[in-house]
Amino acid sequence: MGNSGSKGNQRGRRSREEILDAAARVMAAQGYAGTSMSVLVAETGIPKSAIYHHFGSKAGLLAAVMERGARGFFDAMTEAHRHPPTTGTPHDRLEWYFRRLGEVWVHRAEFLRLLILLVISDEATEAPEAMETVRTVRNEGRAYLENIIRLSFISKGDEVASQVARNLAYVGIVGFDGLFVSMQSRDDMPVVELIDYLVDGIAAMGEAQSKALRAAKRS
Amino acid sequence: MGNSGSKGNQRGRRSREEILDAAARVMAAQGYAGTSMSVLVAETGIPKSAIYHHFGSKAGLLAAVMERGARGFFDAMTEAHRHPPTTGTPHDRLEWYFRRLGEVWVHRAEFLRLLILLVISDEATEAPEAMETVRTVRNEGRAYLENIIRLSFISKGDEVASQVARNLAYVGIVGFDGLFVSMQSRDDMPVVELIDYLVDGIAAMGEAQSKALRAAKRS
Amino acid sequence: MGNSGSKGNQRGRRSREEILDAAARVMAAQGYAGTSMSVLVAETGIPKSAIYHHFGSKAGLLAAVMERGARGFFDAMTEAHRHPPTTGTPHDRLEWYFRRLGEVWVHRAEFLRLLILLVISDEATEAPEAMETVRTVRNEGRAYLENIIRLSFISKGDEVASQVARNLAYVGIVGFDGLFVSMQSRDDMPVVELIDYLVDGIAAMGEAQSKALRAAKRS
Amino acid sequence: MGNSGSKGNQRGRRSREEILDAAARVMAAQGYAGTSMSVLVAETGIPKSAIYHHFGSKAGLLAAVMERGARGFFDAMTEAHRHPPTTGTPHDRLEWYFRRLGEVWVHRAEFLRLLILLVISDEATEAPEAMETVRTVRNEGRAYLENIIRLSFISKGDEVASQVARNLAYVGIVGFDGLFVSMQSRDDMPVVELIDYLVDGIAAMGEAQSKALRAAKRS
């Protein structure tokens, strides 16, 4: 066998990708229930049955969309955070991390839109696989954020940094969730400014908690 | 006719409310596109044609749902904030306002769910009236929050408080948006704790800004 | 209320009947699986959604078809057997009953076709209600046949006639089942002649069994 | 090439049989229209295109199924009737033949199910080749049955036996058709007993007709 059917495979891969693109775009805009298979046909020119050939069902398509979206999202984050600063105050480090995260937010708005839509609605109960991906993304996202905060406060000692990070990861999540929602509403929110507020807030809380933890430790 | 009209009116009023209740519930859960008129019939037992009689169209129904929801939402807020504290530090005042706001958040989750759904998706483009309500709620909500912050910082002087409030209202919105999203995902987020973080953050920023503004003013 | 909406009801009734006619005809010919809702639309001119309005589903439609068919079938039988002979040999009586039954067979071929189709295939597993009707028809049909045979042999005494009827009802069923199948295959089978054979056979067996039973009773 | 072709042939042969097995089974249960190519793929694991490679079309597949079924059916009958009795009364001989036929009936139920389904419905109009096989089977089956009856009555003289057989073959067909239908309905019909009734009936009619024919001949 080897590469037998490689060309066919390539065509199939191309179709798959095209469908996923359209589905990600439309579902993010119109929601899962609001997206009909027919509009995907109209957008891609690919016949309905081919979509079913590739994904089995509308739920399967959403699952694939989320899967690919999640992968791309985390890839973008790690890419954005390659070469992190190894010196500087916690505030500086956090700022570096969060500003880059903000850029990811802007560039991955489509994925995040669908993600949050699925988080706050039961529209896709029939796609449990996709919902599982949503949960995974939330959990891994929090873990990722926790790690960022930990690294930013590493100068306070490993133990303290970990403790601080665990506490503040939730705050960070809330911040980025809210940031996204506000981005979507046309409140002409200055994203960068809001990120800086978030950085300031978390940095300040981190400093305070670090001091408290150290004091508790000493006694 | 006599009172036969009033009785009919009462029945009509009851039906109307029942339909709105069901629509609010189902649309918040399944989204606008994901909610069919039939399921509302199934949930209420009221015939489809009666729904059309009352609301004209699905879009009209959503508009009515949002209208009523918005009214209830603001009523709940003003009710929760009757008898605000007239003394105390900005932090204490903010805490009082925000904690009560958190309770409203929890009790009005259904409305907020649908609101944010409409904010982040284009599902209900066909219901521009409802979208207008959404925009209004966002704007009035921000104004309301701004006022809360202003009142909390009123001890810093009227002008300073106003300035501070204008800046931080955005932050507050982001915080409450994020809070809601996080509430919906089952991350076992401790709501009250997060609100306290939010209070701490905004209070601190407010203090800093007040100081800066005063200094600028003096010179 | 009373006759309110009587005209609407009449129209609905008419539509219902028309759909049932078409469904009975087509399903008998093409089978349940082989019958599409679209062809019923084509045959009746009634829109698909109206069919669903009346019957809920394809399975529901089949159930209704069988229900009505069963009622008509038994009505035709009892009608055909009004004024049965009260004298004459068992053979003569059986002949009277069976020949009239044969006429029913010919006139109700459509219903019987669908009935036997459902008996020998699992095509309509998804329509359990219809299958229940099938079972009922088979059972009541056997009971009916048993009663015919009993009445034909009543001159042998009640007990003997009952016993004989119980034994031979199965034979009668097999005969009429086979008769129908052979009618459908274009074997140019002379139906009346075959019925006479069946009458002869059952009459002979009945006589023999009567004699045996009486002998057994005497000893 | 060498034996690579033969091996491929063997594999092809295996696939063919496997497909035919599945098709015979599913079509007998769900009918022709109720059987999709996809379910055959699911049942066999053989790709759809391979089925088309072997049989050209769904109609071709049904034709092959019926062809093979018919062959197997007649083989089973002749096998069951090897070493027929050469002495004994017509009744005894008929009994021997029919009881063995009854066993064939039970073992070939799958084929007979599909056969009768095609006889009583127009489901497979698009497969005229298969319908031709059905007709052939019916005709050859009657001829076969006629021969059995003739052989059973051979002691009455060749001419008489032939005449009797011609008359009663129809009755036999009806009996076996009815037997099969009744077998399929779960009326807990005692098959063997019913066969004995059939034997008794046909034997008696045969005796009567023989006597009549002889008398007619003498005069």
Add this chain to the structure above:
DNA sequence: AATGAATGAGCATTCATTCAT
């Protein structure tokens, strides 16, 4: 020779909406 991909017509069903009474 054998197969994954593709195709478009057709499937049962549901949609939001209108109408006649």
Add this chain to the structure above:
DNA sequence: CATGAATGAATGCTCATTCAT
């Protein structure tokens, strides 16, 4: 004023079949 019936477009999905490799 309220409602069962009707409507036709659209839904998600499956169909038998063909194609490129």
